[in-house]
Amino acid sequence: MHIERVELITVRMPLIHPFTTSFSTQTERRPLLIRVTASGQSGTVTGWGECVALAEPFYSPEYLEGAREILRRFLVPALFDWQAAGRPVAAATVGSAIEHVVGHRMAKGALEMAILDAELRLQNRSFAAHLGVTRASVPSGVSVGIEKSVPDLLAQVGDFVAQGYVRIKLKIKPGWDLEPVKAVRERFGDIGLQVDANTAYRLSDAHLLRRLDPFDLLLIEQPLGEEDLRQHAHLARLVSTPICLDESIVSAQSAADAIALGAASVINIKPGRVGGYLEAARIHDLALAHGVAVWCGGMLETGIGRAANAALAGLPGFTLPGDISGSDRFYANDITEPIVMKDGEVAIPSTPGFGVEPLPAALADMTVHTLDLTS
Template identity: 40%
Template sequence: MIIERAELFLFELPFIKSYQSSYGKMNQKRSIIVKLSTSDLSGYGEASTLPFPFYLPEYTDTSYIVLKDLIIPKIIDKNINHPSEINQLLSHIKGYNFAKYAVETALWDLYSQKLKTPLYQLLGGTNQPIQIGGAVGITKDKNKLLEEISLKIEQGYKRIKLKIKPDSDIKPLEIIRNQFPTIPLMVDANAAYTLKDIDTLKTLDNFNLMMIEQPLGWDDIIDHAELQQQIKTPICLDESILSLDDTRKVIKTNACKIINLKPGRVGGLTKAKKIHDLCQKNNIGLWCGGMLESSIGAFFNLSLATLDKFIYPAALNTNDYIDDIVTYKCLAKNGTVKVPNFLSDFEVDEEKLRHYTVALHQFNSKS
């Protein structure tokens, strides 16, 4: 596959309502689409970053600069036989996993089209419906909280994730459990706590939670291992897992029992597949989280989630948007979604994409 042309779209897609977590509030998602073209095919990928460096150091505007100045120029006119080759080609660039992921997924889209083979099949998955979980942001309004939980249950979501932070944790959980004592429930702290909060974190054991996601530092492994020894609820790591080597370390130290595997965070589907295989060998449960992707990004997440060790409901946030950049939006029905064979099944709507684009850069063959 010789990459002859590329387009880089920096776009902003508005939410139906503000999204609140421990690291901030968003009214829209600022994200990046990469379009790569050969002589006869075009493939799309999404750099599903956040608009600020509060989740990880990489954020949307830095990803855009790295893609524009360093990554895309490196691949124009390159003959790439398999998407995994991008890892070696870009190995000199340290970090920027989301930016690399956008290019790798566009290559997977091209490769899947070229072979006329569904992406999930190329990754080793099976075409089974994926269970989807719903997420609820931080709110101090009891009635609003219960309304949001009730809506997620009515929509058929298979588990509920509640965002928490210090002083917004025990009380909302008491409210939820008093009203909904048996719903599958987990919490996500986005690294808002330290071991000084051990008493609060131990109290979370009382709420019959599926897992506590990333309670401690975003790049920590050691303190999570200490915490997991002191609490019964499984710890799920998210931000701490940036590579296969990080995965090896958390397994060795027993720092968690579950991993939220986001392919953009670890630099691509190829790397995510290796992490999946290591977790499968070591009985670490997986679920495929989300970064508030459009339907384009969601397609790649869900294709990965067809692999065997993804045993917990995945994330899908396309319902949160007023609009999307495809003709046929990726949506869950009764808490499940069937993964399409090809990204083209959604039909990328370039008119919509350009409507929401705030910056565009084009690249052409140098020859």
């Protein structure tokens, strides 16, 4: 495969409803898309990647402007240098071409994603087929932010339950935990329910988190700091609700450490956070081998990322519903044909690559910045 062109395209997508976590309130997303034009024996294709870095470095050290700069100055030039040296360019070689750049997994993962999409399109093969996925759809869960009041929360959850979502995830923080969980469980009965703290607690808050045990939650996600593996292992012995790690898992190596320490019985795999879909698949394989459940988390992706996440979640180790909601959960208009949740499931695309691409009119309307990095 020969890379002909690489472009960075930033789009602006207002959220239907503000999404609040323990660290920020978002009213819009500005996804950074990567468009790769590549050629091979079967012709010329376009591959798409999506960087999940947020506008500010509150969820992770990476952020939108930084990701764009890393791609512009270091990652894309390194890929062109690799190609100019006569080395093969493929999704499997992207990691080697850019490994000298320390960190920046979200930016790296987006570049690998675009190359993978182009490679699979040249092969006329879907991402699901590449992974060996045989199922046609995956169960759809939805994430609900921290609302202004419990009645507002119940109204939000009620709407999602009526739509058919099979699992609800509530964002929590100290002072917004027991009351909303209790209210949702009492109102909606035995629906699949889990909570996400986004590192908002400390080990000294174990007594607070233990009060969630009676509500039969699927898991408590990332209650402590991302580097606190030992503390998570200790917390897991103090509460009966399963502990799930999110921000702590940035690679297969960190997943192996967490499993060995007993810090997590569940892992949330976000492909962008761990450096791409190939590393995400490796984490899945590792967890499956150790009997640790995994599920696919979301980062308010466009249809590009949602389609890819749906295929990944079709692997056998993904035994819990992921944050693979329909496009209309967040956006009035997606950049692609909308991803649709029907009867609690999202279909896995079966067409080449990730199976979706931006609609030209939507792309033109939403684009706020473009940069051509062609060497």
